[in-house]
Amino acid sequence: MQICKNAVKTPVDQLTKEPEYHNVKWGIAGRSEKKLNILLKELSELKIRTSSIVVIKCDINNQTELRNATGRTKILINCTGPHSILGEAVIKSCIETRTHYVDISAEIPQIFNAFRNNHNAAEEGNVLIVPSCGLASIPSAAGLMFLQNQFKDIPDVVDCYFRFDIPRRSYAPIGQHCLVHSGTWESLVFVLQDLPKYLNLKKETFPEPLVYEPIELKRSFFHRHSGEVWFPYPGPDEDLIEMSQRYVSDKYEQKPIRFRSFCTVPKFYHFLIIPPMYMYYYLCRFEWFRKMLCKHPKVFTAGYMSRQGPSEVSRMNTKYTLTMTGKSWDSNVKNYEHDPKKSLTVKVSGTDPGYYTTAMCLIISAMTILRESDKMPKGGVLMPAAAFQNTNLVENLMKHKMEFEVVTK
Template sequence: MGSVNVGRLDLIVLGATGFTGKHTVKNLVKIIKENNCNFSWGISGRSKEKIQNLLTELEEIGEEKSKIPVIECDIKKDDIRIVTRQAKVLINCTGPNTILSEPIVKACLETKTHYVDISAELYHMINLHRNFNESAETSNIVVVPACGFAVIPVMTGLMYLEKHFKGTLNRVDCYAEVIIPKRAYFPGPNKCLVHYGTWESLVHELQNMQAYRRLKAETYPQNIYDPVPPEMKRSFFHKNKGKLWFPYPGPDQDVVDMSQRYLYEKKGKKPYHCKVYTTMPAWFHFLVVIPAMFIYYYLCYLKCFRHLLWKYPRFFTLGYMSHKGPTEEMAKETKFAFTFIGNGVDENKQQTSLTVKVTGSDPGYETTSLSLVIAALTILTESAKIPKGGVLPVGAAFQDTHIVDSLIKNKGLTYEIIDDEK
């Protein structure tokens, strides 16, 4: 199978044959069909065999595989520009992003191609901003990292909250819960929750955490926030509605901060304080999660230990990560809920609050891939409402778009107001 010269397509999925890539391609097909869209798209991967297998799977859901443009490319060996020059928007499903994404973004800027990915690696995000933001602004090219479960539910939940909040937001407390099947807490087979690719990226993130903090302090030295409200000054653990909560370990809060800084600097939008927390059964947290994360955090600075983590993911994660990934049943049974409690003042300067809840299932793959596709389509269809160029955090890129409506319409996420104090 040779590479196909297809001209300029609307969308190309890079890394289409990977675990997340296949979900992304199938969701792309589904969204285009259900919305009667006329977007042109193609796939790119490095393995002829895996490409052929994917084409067969797409044929089983009604696609004519002979009409699907295919660009073979091994980004470690080939010129990635053979892919980027053929796309208006590149959907990057490869990883780990810390290693692979920088040359891909560089190629996108050279070929005038917009870019989205599913990264959750903060070091990668800030590196892209430092290295390519100026060029992206000059070229009018939009680069938006972290368009998957990491960031999209939190950032769009805040957009939904802001839209319905009657007044000025001063602070938001976000309580994030990932509800996994009960059998996953105990020894046994088929308890995997996360594919190896995510684990590989997490190890890189732990390795680069100190470097990220240093780069963030250098990149964003200015404090743009009012003093932290007393209500938000909590200890590492605090109780809320009978559960023990602690700071959410994902990149969401940092990306919220980056988004607010962009909107403050470019549009003069007053930032509000936002804290994201999560919870889990106390025994599991104290006996398993905390000890493991502290040990791995420090040992990840040793090259030999990092290689052990990558080589034996099942062993070092008690079976929660594997090269095979979760079963379809386990993925669908994994649910999540983000509850946003917004506080501020109304037009009469009276205290007011609003609570919004965002829910969904299969966060790692179905939600991630669908969110990624909708982010790419939003760039195509709502370019006038997106900044003309730059390496943009999700909140800055999609603040004025209808991305929330698209997520609702395509059954990606559910948004609801559960309390409205007037």
């Protein structure tokens, strides 16, 4: 495997100390030899033996170097970003060299383009391209897998309530009390820029809805649940689960699930973030405004994102919880306001979502492909819920600080 940035050095420290990973040979690749050497030094300070780590200098704009890098490994972990700029070339090279691929992209326009442009070639070449293997969208995919296993059936609808619990010092971020590094903000700017094109492409590619949504189940933009106000989760998880459901429905004739995701904010005044984001969405059509957003992340996010990133204390005190409720009704039901014949709620939770959890999900996804490929589709650009549905992904995540529990039956 090739780990391309120091974002994963914390889980690498843990994984390299576990006996089951000792036989895995891995390397690092990047454009800057200076930064690669800095990463090696940081790894050695973690008491990791660096003499066996393969180091490859690779500029993705150089096709020869890129093919050399992708051709030397069984699976490539792409930690670069924004993926709208740095993803497509790496994916195409992996397909050409028959190398499996995972990344941490949450950029839904880029993910959808990767699917449209590369799915058939990856499927024909028996190459697995699995994007969005970080916080987006492994917890939601694994949670859905866990829910289905406990449900003992396929639910008609799954509602996912995504909650972040941030430390109090980050309610009004000052200094390193921010929540997210500016690199994530830059990726979001690209998403806002490309979102109109994505919506048109999605409608063109999938003109018919996956499943019919009864009017009784529709939600307003803001709705109350468990005493709190919720709104549609802005991450890519809902769209990626839908793409996974389309795949399993087509390939295995499995009943598709209507998956919906929502989120809330810690304090009521945090809802004030929503109007500016709508304004940014429209203004991102102008290049000058996109440049301003990327140049001054701290200003345009009220300090929640910065180039310094959050402190380790802030990271470790940030928690996340996904509460997922699956429901099913009799096939002949006409009014979905009636109680379902079956309902089950599960919870997925963990710590440090942006760093430790993202990196751990990424590495475990890659290791799952290496070790359980016989339980997975042979190839294609597949979303995590479709790629990993028959694997031991949930069990492996449980071993690394992600908790799964049944709340109500």
